[in-house]
Amino acid sequence: MKAVVSIAGSDSSGGAGIQADIKTIAAHHLFAETVITALTAQNTLGVTGVHEVPAAFVSEQIDAVFSDIRPDAVKVGMVSSAEIIRAIAGGLDKWHAENIVVDPVMVATSGARLIGEDAVSALIGELLPRASVITPNIPEAQVLCGCELSDEESCERAAVSLARSLGVNVLVKGGHGAHDANDVLATRSGETHWFRHEAIPTSNTHGTGCTLSSAIACGLACGLSVPDAVAAAKEYLTGALSAGLDxxxxxxxLDHMWQNA
Incomplete structure (x- = not known):
């Protein structure tokens, strides 16, 4: 059985973070492992508390996972400090990790920045270049490229620019306040692929970014190409949203187990 490790924060309500990743990986019939970077007190109404895990213990978890049941892919979610980012980057290098998907969670839906400037610098300089795929939404892509993204052309230009500058595959996710869920992938080789879906009419979207990035990691673990892994992950996410869990x-x-209903 293939294994995927999620390096992310815990969501006590079960909808996002580590818990969403475990459900997504299990739904793909793969073995889920975890490295927890933070504990959160949260529910569908918001986050009321965060308890960050010491960076040294993050490193210890990575060593424990890779030294025994080596994962075939890695998903990295929200990481709030430069120290934890450096611990993750160092651990991934130490164990020669492959198929790394990074969801660079930096900006809330409200537009508020979620991590400090030092963490952003560490993310851009030390973690993102180690990824196979990064999955920023439009506000996060704007932070990474330093420009405003207002239409599909600007999103595609940003994806291509980031892919070139970071040397990774970049999926810029649409649907952020829009009426569609059109995403654009720019590959390391300079190709672009659009994945077009109508937006699902639901307000129950907690954990969509976590779920998509985990599903991409599952595809890569199973040997899919990056474009095929993204396409499969988009179909899975669409189904989880369309299931209508409330x-x-x-x-x-989302309903992560919609395929078993």
Missing amino acids: LGKGSGP
């Missing part, structure tokens, strides 16, 4: 008083979670 839990909680705010933006609820």
Whole structure:
């Protein structure tokens, strides 16, 4: 059985973060492993507390995972400090990790920055260049490229520019306040691929970014090419949103097990 490790924060409500990643990996019939970077107190209404894991313990978790059940792919989610980012980058280098998918969570839906400037610098300089694929949404891509993205042409230019400058495959995710879910992938070789989907009419979107990046990692673990892994992940996410799960008083979670319904 193939294994995928999620390096991310824990979501106590189960909709995003480590918990969403475990469900996504299990839904793909792969073995889920975890490296927890933070504990959060949160639900569908928001986050009320964060307890960051010491960077040294993040490194210890990475060593424990890779030294025994070596993962075939890695998903990295929100990391809040430069120290933790450096610990992750060092651990991935130490174990020669492959098929690394980084979801660079930096900007909230409200537009507020979620991590400090030192962490952004460490993310751009030390973690993103080690990735196989990065999956920024439009606000995050704007931070990474330093320009405003207002239409499909600007999104494609940003994806190509980031792919060239970082040396990685870049998926710029649309659907951020839009009426569609059109994403553009720029590959290391300079190719571009558009993945077009209509937006699912639901307010229950908690954990969509986590779910998509984990599903991409699952595809890569199974030997899919990057474009094929993205296409398969988009289909899985569309199904999870379309299933119509409605839990909680705010933006609820997806139905990760929709294929088993």
